Amino acid sequence: MSSLRSITLATLAKDIRLEWRSKDAINSMLFFSLLVVVIFSFSFDPNAEESRQIAGGLIWVAFLFAAVVALNQTWARELRNQVLDAYRVSPAPANALFTAKVLGNFFLVSLLEALMAPLFMIFYNLRALGPAWQLIPVALLGTWALVVNGTFFAAMSLRTRSREIMLPLLLFPISIPAVQSMVEATRIILSGDGAARFWIVLLLTYDVVFTTACLALFETVLQAE
Amino acid sequence: MKRVFPILAVLTGLLLAYAFYEAIWVAPMERTMGDVQRIFYYHVPSAWTAFLLFFVNLIASVIYLIRKNAKADAVAVVSAEVGVVFCTVVLVTGPIWARPVWGIWWTWDLRLTTTLVLWLIYVSYLMLRRFSDSSQTPKLAAVLAIFGALDVPLVYFSIWFFRTQHPQPVIGGGGSIDPRMLHVLLINWLAFSCFAFLLSWARYRLEWLQREVEEAQALESLLGDGLAAPTRAPLDKTSSRTGPQ
Amino acid sequence: MTVSASEIPAAAGIISVRNLIKQFGRFAALRGVTADFDAGKFHAILGDNGAGKTTLLRALAGLADPTRGTVAILGKNPREACREIGYMAHPSLLYDEMSGMENLRYFARLYDIAGDARCQQVIRSVGLDPELSRPIGQYSQGMRQRMSLARAILHDPKILLLDEPFSNVDVHSAQEMVGLLKHMRDAGKTIFVVTHQAALLEGVADEFIWMQAGQIVDRTPQLSAEHSGAGAQ
Numbered sequence: 001m002s003s004l005r006s007i008t009l010a011t012l013a014k015d016i017r018l019e020w021r022s023k024d025a026i027n028s029m030l031f032f033s034l035l036v037v038v039i040f041s042f043s044f045d046p047n048a049e050e051s052r053q054i055a056g057g058l059i060w061v062a063f064l065f066a067a068v069v070a071l072n073q074t075w076a077r078e079l080r081n082q083v084l085d086a087y088r089v090s091p092a093p094a095n096a097l098f099t100a101k102v103l104g105n106f107f108l109v110s111l112l113e114a115l116m117a118p119l120f121m122i123f124y125n126l127r128a129l130g131p132a133w134q135l136i137p138v139a140l141l142g143t144w145a146l147v148v149n150g151t152f153f154a155a156m157s158l159r160t161r162s163r164e165i166m167l168p169l170l171l172f173p174i175s176i177p178a179v180q181s182m183v184e185a186t187r188i189i190l191s192g193d194g195a196a197r198f199w200i201v202l203l204l205t206y207d208v209v210f211t212t213a214c215l216a217l218f219e220t221v222l223q224a225e
Numbered sequence: 226m227k228r229v230f231p232i233l234a235v236l237t238g239l240l241l242a243y244a245f246y247e248a249i250w251v252a253p254m255e256r257t258m259g260d261v262q263r264i265f266y267y268h269v270p271s272a273w274t275a276f277l278l279f280f281v282n283l284i285a286s287v288i289y290l291i292r293k294n295a296k297a298d299a300v301a302v303v304s305a306e307v308g309v310v311f312c313t314v315v316l317v318t319g320p321i322w323a324r325p326v327w328g329i330w331w332t333w334d335l336r337l338t339t340t341l342v343l344w345l346i347y348v349s350y351l352m353l354r355r356f357s358d359s360s361q362t363p364k365l366a367a368v369l370a371i372f373g374a375l376d377v378p379l380v381y382f383s384i385w386f387f388r389t390q391h392p393q394p395v396i397g398g399g400g401s402i403d404p405r406m407l408h409v410l411l412i413n414w415l416a417f418s419c420f421a422f423l424l425s426w427a428r429y430r431l432e433w434l435q436r437e438v439e440e441a442q443a444l445e446s447l448l449g450d451g452l453a454a455p456t457r458a459p460l461d462k463t464s465s466r467t468g469p470q
Numbered sequence: 471m472t473v474s475a476s477e478i479p480a481a482a483g484i485i486s487v488r489n490l491i492k493q494f495g496r497f498a499a500l501r502g503v504t505a506d507f508d509a510g511k512f513h514a515i516l517g518d519n520g521a522g523k524t525t526l527l528r529a530l531a532g533l534a535d536p537t538r539g540t541v542a543i544l545g546k547n548p549r550e551a552c553r554e555i556g557y558m559a560h561p562s563l564l565y566d567e568m569s570g571m572e573n574l575r576y577f578a579r580l581y582d583i584a585g586d587a588r589c590q591q592v593i594r595s596v597g598l599d600p601e602l603s604r605p606i607g608q609y610s611q612g613m614r615q616r617m618s619l620a621r622a623i624l625h626d627p628k629i630l631l632l633d634e635p636f637s638n639v640d641v642h643s644a645q646e647m648v649g650l651l652k653h654m655r656d657a658g659k660t661i662f663v664v665t666h667q668a669a670l671l672e673g674v675a676d677e678f679i680w681m682q683a684g685q686i687v688d689r690t691p692q693l694s695a696e697h698s699g700a701g702a703q
Contacts, residue, residue: 003582010579014565021567021605077565086563086621089531091552092580149372156368159359169352173345174372177379180387198386202379209375217368220290223549224361225534360494360537443498 007092011100018077019104025073026108033066033112034119041123055124056186059117060179064146066112068171071150072164074101079158094219098151102214105147113139129192134200138189141203142182148207149174152214155221178206230426237419244409244416252409264322265406270414271314272340274421278308279343283374286367298363299436301370302354303428305347307421312344323394332394335384342380346373484509484629484660485530490539492525499525501684502539507662509628512655514671515664517681523664524559526681527633530662531557543629553581556622559633562614563621566607570617571600574624581625592620597646612643619647623654630654630661636670648674668693 019026040058078084087097117139120126128135150171157166185199248266255262285301288294319337320330331337350373354366402410485507492500500522507513515523528534529541532548532555543551557563564573574589583589590600596616606614615635622630630651636644644667652674655661663671668678672693680688 007579010576014568014576017572018565018567081563081566082559082561083563083565085531085533085557085559086577087580088533089552089555089557090577090580091582156353156365159361159365160353160356161358162356166353166356169349170369173342173349174376176342176345177376177383180383184387184390194390202383202386206379209379210372213372213375217371220364221368223535224359224364225528358495360492361535439496442496443493 004093004096007096008099008103011097012103015077015100015104019108025070025076026111029066029069029108029112030115032069033062033116036062036065037116037119037123041120053187053191055120055126056190057183058124059120059186060142060182062116062120063109063113063143064172064175064179066116067109067143067146067150068168070105070108070112071147071154071171072167074105074151074154075158088223094222095215097222098155098214098218102148102151105151106143109143109147110139113143126190128190130189130196132189134189134196135186137200138182138185138196138203141200141207142178142185144207145178145182145203145210146171146175148211148214152218152221155218159224174210178203181206230423233419234423237416237423240412240416240419244413247409247412253403253405255406258326261322261325264318266409266413268315268318268322269410270417271311271318272336273414274417275308275311275315275340275343277418278304278311278421278425279347279373282308282347282370286370289363290367290371295436296433298367299429299432301363301367302432303425305350305354305370306428307425309344309347309351310424311417311421312340312347315340316344327394329394333384333388333391334393334395335381335388338384339377339381343373343377346376484544486540486542487526487530488540488542490526490529490541491537492522492529492534493537498684500529500536503684503686505679505686505689507660509660510655510658511676512651512661512671512674513663513677513679514668514675515662515679515681516666516668520683521681522684523681524633525684527557527631527662527664531555531631533557553625554628556625556627556630557633558615558618558622558631558635560635560637562606562618564606564614564618567605569603569605570598570620571603573606573617574621577621577624583625588624592624593617595623596620596650597643610640610643611638612640615639616643616647619650628659630659632661632663634664634666636665636667644670 040062044054044058075084078087150167153170153174154167156170157163160166181199181203185196185203188194188196188199244266248263252263252266254260255265282301282304285297285304289297289301315337319334319340323332324330350366350369353369354362357365359365487503487505487507490500490503491498503522503526515526517523525534529536530543530548532541532552541548544554548555565576568576570593571586571589574593575586578584578589593600596619598613598616598620606617609617615637619632619635622632632651635647639647648670651661651663655674655676663675665671671678676691678688678690678693679686680690
């Protein structure tokens, strides 16, 4: 539907413009991501051989924390001045709003990952012994998995007290198979030990299942008052 | 209904006692593990009961989303709570069993790990219900239950594959089971199911009464104030001068 | 001020509410409201805080689903009739970091309105300058509320639902808004205004609806003597 696409793009463009003007979210998130990498590097000695084995897990846990910080501000702009009400009373479809928010978060979290990944590679002397190109689908699918459910649960959390803690409480359990897939795939690719294909397929399945579920149920969550 | 409950309670108590007797004295001793293995008769039935209850929660949640039936929502709350209780039993008995037998507290056993994730999902479900004070909480919780249900097969597959890559001990025996043990297992499952049913029923009654109290309170103010018909009720001048909020 | 007129059959009850109950847990914000509202009339909704005025307006706008009862707008569910409804509240429902035109351009997309012409027209109609590039966050409250009104009428809805539009607004802006609303009523629109400042609407509103404790307790064609002191500013 062309109006769905145009509203999605208009919303995404608006979000990018607003973020560009204030830059409040992105600056603090970038710095937070940097801190996470440094703390992890202090805690898990990069020189030990075992640490290189678990680097895949470390990276994704670090991404997860950075993602939660990003996801928590997804709806912040819509809550100020109750702008979300203006969207809800309009004929614009709920899914256009959801898709725009997911895409925005996807770009934002990918940006954070693009900062953190090289730092990890430097601190942990990471080299991919397996097919390095496979890290790209893993990163894309894995980030999408976190962001699609994260945006959805952020919307659910709007109707709760303790909004910021509610998001990870809801997101983490549901994300377990996705996180396991990301971590295992990364470990396999970095250590060159086996094939990551199963995990990539599982991630893809996870993404398809939950993107469908989110699109089907977002309107219910948005209009729940 | 009031009379059935005590009768059922007594029967369940007897059944549980009988099941206990069977598990502890009658069931044959396991060859390698000894008496510790008897915890199997609590670990496995609890898991089956928990899974059954979570399945009930899923059905009730779907019914609620489609029909907005308040009873379905009450069943969803109840089955989630009782399910978490039985799930906790599984997670506690697992390590208790694993420690003396395999020397480790935890293992990424397929059933145990799936149970852990289910427990986490349903605890987050209960937290959502507790932290959400919106009138639409049942709807949000039902959505979460559906997400949880979609997640379970994915969890199962990811752990299954993980185990093929990283071999781990299996709790609870994968292979064939002695028919006498199976018999005791089924008796315990029956007893646990009855117990779960009883708990759920009692909790359901409590939940329904609580809702009726809330409705009555709201209804009381609806009728009690006697403002059913529009009247020329003079407004207090001072109170309307409060101005902008 | 140019606002296009819409044809509305004057006889039809444009909004029907039947036994509307809205509960938030133990608290019933609306306790069985039943009423019909005519098209093309200006209704002022008055009452104490907590009387249910905001909840009623939100139910009419389709923002709050009724616990029980029905709301029919032009015979349809409020969400189905959303193109005919314009909603405005005390918060501005606008993005502080964007200018007026930027805000309206975005909302125009939500309503499938192409081009800038309409946005500029409504901004002028509320007495503001479309060329103003300052972000809304720097506006005075009066200017902000006027821009919010522009957003509400952007898609030329038949029905306007305004929740405390004059709160904290300077007298000049408030009077401008009232004047505009009067024109719109004269052009055939149906208007609902929730306010504590009843005096502003004296002589303008066709009906004053009084709410108390979640119900409509009175509907008068003008501010009567016993009510006139209330809410005057």
